[in-house]
Amino acid sequence: MLKGNLLLLIILLTIFFQSMAQSVTRKLTDYVNPFIGTAKSRWFFFSSASRPFGMVSLSPDTWALGSWNSGYLYDSTAVRCFSHIHCWEISGVPVMPTTGTVKGHLGFEATKSRFSHKNEIAKPGYHKVVLDNYGITAELTSTNRVGFHRYSFGNIDTANVLFDVGAALGQGKMDSASIQMNNEKELSGYSVMSPTNRRKKPLTVYFVVQFNTPFSKFGGWKKNGSAKQRTLLENVKAVSGKEAGGYVSYYKPKQPVLVKVGISFVSLEQARLNLEAELPHWNFDKVVSESTDEWNAELGKIQVSGGTEKQKVKFYTDLWHTLLGRHIYSDANGKYADNTGVKTVIRQVPLDKKGKPLFNVHNSDSFWGSEWNLNILWSIAYPKVMSDMVSTLVEYYKNGGLIARGPSGGNYTYVMMGDQATPLIAAAYNKGIRSFDVAAAYAGCIKNSMPGGIRDHAGYEVVGYPFVDQYIKMGFVPEGVDGKGWQRGGCAYTLHFSYQDWCMAQFAKGRNKGADYQQYLKRSFNYRNIFDKSTGWMRPKELDGSWMKDFSPTAKGFTAKGFIESNSAIYSYYVPHNMADLIKLMGGNETFADKLQKQFELAAPLKFIVPHGHHAEGWLDYENQPSLHMAHLFNYAQKPWLTQYWVHRIKEECYGDTTPYGGYNGDEDQGQIGSLSVLMAMGLFDVEGGASVNPHYQITSPIFDKIVIQLDERYYPGKSFVIKTINNKPSSIYIQSAKLNGIPLNDFRFQHSTLAKGGVLEIKLGDTPNKNWGIGNTRL
Incomplete structure (x- = not known):
């Protein structure tokens, strides 16, 4: 009996110490599951083999076309390519290993391969997948600006690596492309991305490709004239033109083929500089380890x-x-391409005493709604990231005259509406994050808030409309204005402008700009002009100042008239800067809390969201930005337990x-x-x-x-x-x-x-x- 108890004790102690050892050695990256939410993904949602904010965002593409339901989709059964850029309105440099006859000229559908999640590993900085059609094990990792591939082909006669750099990818087509053989271990080239309805100008990505072992053959393809099918070209050194691409082949490869792809939006020389600066060796496992360490360091800040x-x-x-x-959009030495003007201009980020860039320039989707997420979290744990984002937006003011709203490829996209930079910049400044050009930031925010600034541009609209002039003269933005831009809801504009004016007032107050503070503080009360006491909701007004007829707090479809991807039931609570006054307008704490409580009860059966594209129908919508603060509003009505619940x-x-x-x-x-x-x-x-x-x-x-x-x-x-x-x-x-x-x-x-x-x-x-x-x- 004693021996049995002793044995049991030994077993229990062994399990305990094994558990302790696992808990000690487990890394934070081991908790990250990149597959969460990937069944219905977006082009820039998934990029597994990348560094934090990496210029290279390398991952498998199971569907290669479109802004939505594209990139990596979990329920897809085939990999079509491994592309290097999954960014806001930017894509590029697809690579695909195959075996046997080259079919790259026939497109992604002809060269795709089945795969299984059983043979797949994805974690921050690394992705491994087996391409079943070819028996290839593909592994991906990266530095900031260099993608790194390892292909194990097995015992085969011919292995190929395809570069369909002229193919349509992600958000759109390529105007043209070029790829050339520099020597038996190196290629280089570029792809010119066509403009999109958001990124209004073409954008070129340059690349330099290096192999660890000499390839046996180089060839390519391109489209000739109006021909539907591209022509396969052999015995060439370079291929350029419409839908151009290239390939290399290996005969009976005896070792894994390693491929390094350095990219730049500036030039071929800069792509080579990035490659040489960040990845001068061929140790794939070392890069995976370094990427894991970097991710653990960043995740470990919380x-x-x-x-x-x-x-x-x-x-x-x-x-x-x-x-x-x-x-990240700028190169290792701080150069980047400014496309705000008629011609591309190469700019240089200021350097520190050691010759390193003071900040990185970033591409970015809009900061619409980021006052309730990124602005808060970055300022707590990642202030340098926040500072770099502000510096990026201010660079656009210096280059193009306006602080950017959703910058892409060195150009304005005018995504969404309003002046989304001011809340971010004011939050950074007032939290002591001031390692950016404060004077330029302040001047740019002032300009953006006045007639002719970024607020006058409706969604994706380049020309602009005098929204701010109306807002100042009338005290609100009316409905029924002419224009071709998206997101033109005047009631929503009035609410966003009011909050952004308050942010500008706080920025001014922090800088002891008394006159500006008073001016913008007064404007920040304009939300009162669209609150209809008879209904208890924020209600759109027409050009003549009358209330919009046939009003309802909810509506059918994507957006209710007067609002943006939402409705009055949600936007009526968009006075984040003056909740005390809003509660008073709505009848006091009890009336306010009861009204809000009913909306949460109505939304609970649907898990507090509405289907994407039906934002106007919800009483609450935690799938989209305008309502992301609503659960926290009970705090202000002296009912914090309801916020907690x-x-x-x-x-x-x-x-x-x-x-x-x-x-x-x-x-x-x-x-x-x-x-x-x-x-x-x-x-x-x-x-x-x-x-x-x-x-x-x-x-x-x-x-x-x-x-x-x-x-x-x-x-x-x-x-x-x-x-x-x-x-x-x-x-x-x-x-x-x-x-x-x-x-x-x-x-x-x-x-x-x-x-x-x-x-x-x-x-x-x-x-x-x-x-x-x-x-x-x-x-x-």
Whole structure:
């Protein structure tokens, strides 16, 4: 009996120590599941073999065409290529290994290969997939600006690597392409991307390709005149023209073929410079290891403990998404292509004393709605990223005269509407993130907010319309204005402009610009002019100032008249800068909270979202930007327990899925939904978007036992800010009490300056609401 007990003890101790060893050695990247949400993906949603914000965003394309339902789709059964750029309105350099006869001239459908998830590995910085049609094991990794491939062909007679660089890819076609053989181990070329309805001008991506072993043959293809099929060309050194592409072949390859692809949007010389600067060797496994280390360092800036395995997987996958899109556009030496003018101009980012660029220039989708996600999270844990984004937007002001809105390929896209940069810039400045050209940023924000600025451009509209002039003279933007741009809802414009004016006022106040502060603060109250007391909703007005007839808070389809991808039921709460006044307009705390509560109850059966493309139909829509703050508004009506309840449900039911079929519910918009999910998990938020001259964070119930935020010493005096929970369990979703640095806290908010100094926030949780907590200081 004693021997049996001893044996059992030994077994239990062995299991315990093995578990401890695994927990110690497990990396944060091991929690990231890149496949979450990929069943219905978007071109820039998935890029597995990439670095944080990498210019190269290398991954398999299971469907190669379109902005939506393209790129990597989990339920697809075939890989069509491995392309290097999955970016906002940008794509390029598809590569595909094959065996046997070259069929590259016949297109992706002729050269695709079946694959199985059973033989697939994807994690940050690495992707492995077996191409069943060819028996090829393909592995992908990258540096920032260089894609790195390893192809194991097995025992075959002929192996090929295809470069269909002139084929339509992602958002659109290629105007032309070129590829040439420099020597038996190197190719180079370019692809000229056709303009899109968003990126109005062509954009060229240059590439230099190097192989670890000499290839046996080079050839290519291109389209001749009006011929439907491209012509396969052999015994050539270069191929250029419409739908041009090229290939190399190996006869009986005895070792894996390694391929390095350096890219640049500036020139071939710059593509070579990027390749040589970032990847001078052929050690594939070393690059995978370095990429893993970089990802772990970035993910490690927020460390969590406790919670379930599923919650950790979703948390670090969400955090990965916040550091994935909005890709770097400038080269290793800081050069980039400015396309804001008639001709492309090569610009140089300022250099530090060591000759390194002071910041990276980025491509980016819009910052529409980022006041409730990226602006908050980046300012907490990634202030240098936030600074680089601001510097990018300001570069456009210096080059083209306007701070950018959704920059792509060195050009304006005028995506969405309004002046989305000002909330980001004001939040950065007022949180002490000022390592950008502050004077230029301020001047650009002023210009954007006045007639002739970026606000006068409707969605994707280059010409512009005097929205701001109407807004200033009439106190609102009316309906019925002429123009061809998208997103022209005047009621939504008025609300966005009011918030952006408040952000401008806060920026001015932080810089001691008293006259500007007063001017923009006064304008920030213009939302009052479209609040209809008779209905209790924000209501569009016509050109003559009358209320729009046949009004309803919801409508059918994509967008209700007067609004943008939404309706009045949601936009009526878009006064993030003055919730006290909005609550008063709506009848006070009880009336406001009851109305909001009913909307959440109506939305709950649908998991708080509506199908993408039906945004006007919902009472709530956590699949799209305009309503992402609504659960946090109960705080302002002295009912913080309702905020805690609904945030918990949204986090679990809307964003908690870890399968390919959920988790983001539609339009992730380059990290916006991921970062909101991270903030909900941490129990931090800011309805004002961080732009206040004295920024705060609202507190909700964290889902982890402990959260450690590593503070960036270049911007903040503290080393870390720690959030601890007591009695954290699935049913404990209500805050019972809180202490900030050991002092009892009975407000639902605390100051950013406190976080920046470092410290500890301790939150005691319970199963039932404590209706006395969080209402101690609700004066705003």
